[in-house]
Amino acid sequence: MTENTAPSYPVQRTDAEWRELLTPAEYAVLRQAGTERPHIGEYTNTTTKGVYSCRACGAELFRSDTKFGSHCGWPSFYAPLAEDRVEYVEDNTLGMKRVEVRCANCGSHLGHVFEGEGYDTPTDQRYCINSISMRLTED
Numbered sequence: 001m002t003e004n005t006a007p008s009y010p011v012q013r014t015d016a017e018w019r020e021l022l023t024p025a026e027y028a029v030l031r032q033a034g035t036e037r038p039h040i041g042e043y044t045n046t047t048t049k050g051v052y053s054c055r056a057c058g059a060e061l062f063r064s065d066t067k068f069g070s071h072c073g074w075p076s077f078y079a080p081l082a083e084d085r086v087e088y089v090e091d092n093t094l095g096m097k098r099v100e101v102r103c104a105n106c107g108s109h110l111g112h113v114f115e116g117e118g119y120d121t122p123t124d125q126r127y128c129i130n131s132i133s134m135r136l137t138e139d
């Protein structure tokens with residue numbers, strides 16, 4: 001039996017390194033699983049074509065063509081760029097049963113995924129992602 005049960009991600013940094021690399025606001029969301037206030041994120045209503053990458057490690061996570069207007073206050077996608085780009089973790093905090101979405105490359109918190117809400121999208125899933133967890137590179 002090994003003592004180390006923490007998931008190992010391709011990108012590994014110490015907490016001190018993350019604090020140096022990220023702004024305090026980015027750190028609070030990406031590394032402490034915080035949530036941006038709704039409707040304030042820079043990408044909430046963005047329709048610019050491009051690729052959304054992890055702000056912590058640069059891994060490409062979502063494409064603009066799966067982004068849709070959910071009106072929930074956060075950028076919403078119906079699918080990741082590829083299933084292996086993200087990791088799912090059961091989240092039972094705040095008295096809710098949710099599924100957390102993390103970057104599979106560095107383990108940083110991105111947001112949550114919800115399904116069966118009735119949105120008219122190909123998957124009926126809503127990846128509700130914090131703007132501050134991503135960086136948009138225009139096509």
Ligand SMILES: [Zn+2]
Nearest residue numbers: 054057103106
């Ligand atoms: Zn990452």
